[in-house]
Amino acid sequence: MPDEINHSKDELVQAFPSELRNDARIALSVLSENRYSSRWQPFSLRLGNELLEIPDRIYYDPPELQTFRTTRLQSELLDCLFTRHHDGIVREKHLTRIIRSQNICVPCFVIPLVGEYVVEILRVIQENLPHLDTSTYVNFVRGNPEFLALTGQRVISYWDCYYRSIPKKEYPGFVVLDFLKSIAKNGDE
Numbered sequence: 364m365p366d367e368i369n370h371s372k373d374e375l376v377q378a379f380p381s382e383l384r385n386d387a388r389i390a391l392s393v394l395s396e397n398r399y400s401s402r403w404q405p406f407s408l409r410l411g412n413e414l415l416e417i418p419d420r421i422y423y424d425p426p427e428l429q430t431f432r433t434t435r436l437q438s439e440l441l442d443c444l445f446t447r448h449h450d451g452i453v454r455e456k457h458l459t460r461i462i463r464s465q466n467i468c469v470p471c472f473v474i475p476l477v478g479e480y481v482v483e484i485l486r487v488i489q490e491n492l493p494h495l496d497t498s499t500y501v502n503f504v505r506g507n508p509e510f511l512a513l514t515g516q517r518v519i520s521y522w523d524c525y526y527r528s529i530p531k532k533e534y535p536g537f538v539v540l541d542f543l544k545s546i547a548k549n550g551d552e
Contacts, residue, residue, distance in 0.1 A: 377405070377416040379440060379468055390437035391444075394423045408471050409506040417471055420449045425457070439464060443472040451481040458487055465496040470503035474510070477539050478517030480525060485535035492539065497546050504547040511547070515540055 372391045379387045405416035425445050433441070443466075445457035458476060461469050476484050504511055518536035522529070531537050 374405070374416070375418060375421070375444060378418060378444065378471070379415065380410055380413050383436070383440065383468065386434065386437050387440050390433055390440045393426045393433060393441070395426065406475075406510075408475075408503075408510060410468060410471060410503065411506070415468070415471055417475065418444070418447045421445070421447050422449055425453055436466075439466060440468075443468060446472045446476060451484065455481070455484050455487060458484060462487060462491045463494045463496075465499060467499050467502070469496075470500050474500075474503060474507075474514060474543070477536060477543075478514035478521075480521040482526060482535060485539065489535040489538050492542050500543065501546050501550055504543050508547075511540075511543060 372388075372394065375391055376384050376387045404419040406419060408415050408417055421444060425448070426441070439461055442457040442460040446454050446461070448454050448457070454476065458473065462473060473488060477488060479485075518534075518540055522531065522534050522536060526534055
């Protein structure tokens, strides 16, 4: 089993651009054993010329980082991964740590959250729109138009199923989508 778990961590490194993979390996080394499954379903996103494999969900326990020696970048990479955690409270906690980051890979972890059903997470993203490094989001959105379209379909679906009592123009998912479409169209103005 340990080889299988290490293999899973090796696969998780693929969620980051090649220039960050050494730091990602170091960051992942602080994770304890995966309690549930070493299998995960990735989805592909483009970042520049690279195709990243982002996990749909992870089941690792979040480490207490103050007990490990990680750099700020390594801690941020772990925060990115934990936005994919199976527990929405964990996703939200780690999102709040990276939402204002200028790291080029952060949109690969923030934008998928827009297409999920946890409205509290959507509100965190909406509240931070004025503080986002829009150039990193412009590059991501322009490089992943199909994913943005899929995210839009998910927003519509979750709003229709769970949040119809909130007017569309006020629902955080639609507000964030409008923002992303606007910056993709207008660039970093």
